[in-house]
Amino acid sequence: MSTTLKTVAAKYLRAGRPAPGTRDAYHTTLRKWKQWSGGVPIENLGRKEIREFLDWVYERAVAGRHYLTKAEINALYFATHKMKRPRGWNLPIPVGRYWRCALVMFFNYGVDTGTVWKSASFHEPILWRSRRL
Numbered sequence: 001m002s003t004t005l006k007t008v009a010a011k012y013l014r015a016g017r018p019a020p021g022t023r024d025a026y027h028t029t030l031r032k033w034k035q036w037s038g039g040v041p042i043e044n045l046g047r048k049e050i051r052e053f054l055d056w057v058y059e060r061a062v063a064g065r066h067y068l069t070k071a072e073i074n075a076l077y078f079a080t081h082k083m084k085r086p087r088g089w090n091l092p093i094p095v096g097r098y099w100r101c102a103l104v105m106f107f108n109y110g111v112d113t114g115t116v117w118k119s120a121s122f123h124e125p126i127l128w129r130s131r132r133l
Contacts, residue, residue, distance in 0.1 A: 002042070004041060005040075005045075006030055006034075036053050037049075077100060081096055
């Protein structure tokens, strides 16, 4: 009897008790897998099938979306240094520092776009602004 991706994912989700977001991501991937083929047993799953699936997902995910280039992300990052204190902001740390943190987290721990979209064979992190002490 062949083992399906759905069976493996269900066992993992029951055993690991992942966070709700993780659980939702697994269900989304399984739904896409089923739409793509759904019938490939784990035992027969190879690099070719995974690449075909990722290409299929990619073709459907990009349409109508705008992704920031590396230069645009860096421009956003450096612009946070000039952000004025918003009305009602009473924390001692500037608001721009929070946005820089968010940009770095999203970029460095999000999807590795260069590899996934085949625009680069490696991950390029946000350039850091050098500060003189």
